[in-house]
Amino acid sequence: MERSxxxxxxxxxxxxxDLLLRQYVEKYGEGKWYQIPLRAGLNRCRKSCRMRWLNxxxxxxxxxxxxxxxxDLIIRLHKLLGxxxxxxxxxLPGRTANDVKNFWNTHMCKKEISHIKETKEKAKDIVKxxxxxxxxxxxxxxxxxxxxxxxxxxxxxxxxxxxNISPTLMPSNSGSEWWKSLLDxxxxxxxxxxxxxxxxxxxxxWWKSLLDxxxxxxxxxxxxxxxxxxxxxxxxxxxxxxxxxxxxxxxxxxxxxxxxxTVFDMSFWDFLNA
DNA sequence: AATATCTTCAACCGCCAGGCA
DNA sequence: GTGCCTGGCGGTTGAAGATAT
Numbered sequence: 653m654e655r656s657x658x659x660x661x662x663x664x665x666x667x668x669x670d671l672l673l674r675q676y677v678e679k680y681g682e683g684k685w686y687q688i689p690l691r692a693g694l695n696r697c698r699k700s701c702r703m704r705w706l707n708x709x710x711x712x713x714x715x716x717x718x719x720x721x722x723x724d725l726i727i728r729l730h731k732l733l734g735x736x737x738x739x740x741x742x743x744l745p746g747r748t749a750n751d752v753k754n755f756w757n758t759h760m761c762k763k764e765i766s767h768i769k770e771t772k773e774k775a776k777d778i779v780k781x782x783x784x785x786x787x788x789x790x791x792x793x794x795x796x797x798x799x800x801x802x803x804x805x806x807x808x809x810x811x812x813x814x815x816n817i818s819p820t821l822m823p824s825n826s827g828s829e830w831w832k833s834l835l836d837x838x839x840x841x842x843x844x845x846x847x848x849x850x851x852x853x854x855x856x857x858w859w860k861s862l863l864d865x866x867x868x869x870x871x872x873x874x875x876x877x878x879x880x881x882x883x884x885x886x887x888x889x890x891x892x893x894x895x896x897x898x899x900x901x902x903x904x905x906x907x908x909x910x911x912x913x914t915v916f917d918m919s920f921w922d923f924l925n926a
Numbered sequence: 927a928a929t930a931t932c933t934t935c936a937a938c939c940g941c942c943a944g945g946c947a
Numbered sequence: 948g949t950g951c952c953t954g955g956c957g958g959t960t961g962a963a964g965a966t967a968t
Contacts, residue, residue, distance in 0.1 A: 663937075665936090697938095758935080
């Protein structure tokens with residue numbers, strides 16, 4: 653039996669310890685982890701107890717390999733959120749942040765590395781194309797643009813060699829309402845409309861917000877009509893790929909929290925208005 | 927069969943943010 | 948404003964099992 657310098661047990665949990673922890677949570681509920689060692693009679697630190705409960709003992713935890721759909725989700729969420737395992741795990745019922753992290757580190761890391769190598773090899777043979785991606789930046793909560801939550805995020809595929817155009821985000825009171833309608837087809841400017849098809853192929857409804865009709869996924873597409881009515885249309889190209897729906901429309905607390913702290917580069921909007 | 931190497935994943939550790947006195 | 952405490956998170960470790968030699 654391993655022991656720390658303060659006499660607390662470390663290492664693998666025994667069945668008796670699991671039982672004591674279960675009994676504690678049944679009696680007192682989750683939380684108050686600092687009280688557990690005393691109340692439950694466990695010679696473990698609070699963090700160890702919390703970790704054991706959340707990652708192993710909690711009911712409804714799904715064990716075993718990840719389904720193809722889950723893997724798909726993880727890849728897309730990781731693309732959007734990075735290593736924010738707890739946020740990713742909340743989108744996967746029964747999976748814990750630790751599970752997702754382990755899965756990524758053991759399976760996806762290798763695939764990603766080989767994919768990068770493959771891509772680099774292919775890149776030698778093809779003409780370079782500018783791919784415009786959102787560029788998240790972390791801002792303080794007092795940042796003026798965060799007085800309202802972000803409205804929309806999109807990735808533009810520019811015509812010809814128009815480069816350095818970044819996707820944009822804007823508060824809805826900016827007077828630039830056409831942008832809203834372009835993406836969510838709601839009230840306001842009606843010059844352009846955006847329709848998405850193929851959503852029924854996504855088992856998780858919320859997932860429609862992360863549509864990406866780039867390579868490898870042909871399930872859903874987004875087409876925009878009416879672009880010819882915009883003065884700067886020549887700069888955009890004819891295709892807009894919907895990368896994320898309106899943040900405010902998320903019922904989901906996790907992603908709306910994300911909107912509180914993530915903002916996307918504004919230069920595209922500045923560029924259009926120049 | 928024995929040993930070495932690789933893979934998996936439970937568990938630990940350090941850091942950070944928020945709440946409170 | 949400061950310090951303390953707690954919960955929560957992501958990075959990392961290492962034991963155990965699987966696979967290769």
